[in-house]
Amino acid sequence: MITVRQTQFVWLLALMGLMAGCQYLGAPKLNTFNDRAAAAYATITAISKANDSIAQYRVRQAHGNPDYEDILSVIKDDAQNVQDQLTQANQAVTIAESFKDIDPQAADTRLLAVEIALKALQKYLEENAP
Amino acid sequence: MNPAQAIIVGLQLAQEFIQFTIKMQKAQTEGREGLTDEEVATFRAATIAQLALSQTKISNLGKPAEAS
Numbered sequence: 001m002i003t004v005r006q007t008q009f010v011w012l013l014a015l016m017g018l019m020a021g022c023q024y025l026g027a028p029k030l031n032t033f034n035d036r037a038a039a040a041y042a043t044i045t046a047i048s049k050a051n052d053s054i055a056q057y058r059v060r061q062a063h064g065n066p067d068y069e070d071i072l073s074v075i076k077d078d079a080q081n082v083q084d085q086l087t088q089a090n091q092a093v094t095i096a097e098s099f100k101d102i103d104p105q106a107a108d109t110r111l112l113a114v115e116i117a118l119k120a121l122q123k124y125l126e127e128n129a130p
Numbered sequence: 131m132n133p134a135q136a137i138i139v140g141l142q143l144a145q146e147f148i149q150f151t152i153k154m155q156k157a158q159t160e161g162r163e164g165l166t167d168e169e170v171a172t173f174r175a176a177t178i179a180q181l182a183l184s185q186t187k188i189s190n191l192g193k194p195a196e197a198s
Contacts, residue, residue: 029154032164039150041173045180046146052187053139059191072192079188083181090177097170 033100036111040093043118044086050125051086055079057130085121089114 030036055075062071096110150173157165 030164034165034167034170035154038153038165038170038173041170041177042146042150045173045177046143048177048180048184049142049146050139052184053142055188055191076188076191079191083184083188086184087181090174090181094174097174 037093037097040114044090047121048086051079051082054129082121089117
């Protein structure tokens with residue numbers, strides 16, 4: 001049986017491995033609006049996959065619990081909330097792209113807001129990962 | 131989450147950034163300042179597909195297929 005502290009340690013190891021991998025590959029420098037937009041899309045995709053995995057794991061863990069239906073409802077609501085935020089972030093990047101040639105400053109501001117929101121979402125998932 | 135599952139999640143996250151890094155390196159190798167609109171479009175398409183898949187998975191959470 002793996003304890004809560006052990007699972008947190010495993011998560012920490014996985015994140016450290018990911019960071020080490022990115023350092024090994026060399027984190028790319030984001031030069032242009034397009035680079036940042038693509039990075040935002042890649043981040044949304046990655047967070048979405050992590051959200052799926054965490055939710056499915058939590059459901060498996062909840063099996064057999066007498067309050068299973070209540071726990072399942074909370075897990076679904078939480079996963080849906082993250083999903084909704086990711087959907088909004090995705091739409092915001094697309095909107096920013098659509099007016100980057102018309103109003104670059106506004107597009108940049110919009111994209112910056114998405115980047116900040118995605119960092120907050122990543123932090124939330126990291127801190128609440130099982 | 132057991133170590134194997136944590137590693138799988140880590141690999142899923144890494145996969146997105148490896149693809150991004152490869153495209154960025156390709157752009158730099160070709161002497162371009164950054165990614166083209168077409169390259170960004172591939173990331174956008176992948177994100178839309180993932181969000182659709184994720185919505186299906188969330189809707190099916192707790193149903194027999196997810197429990198296995």
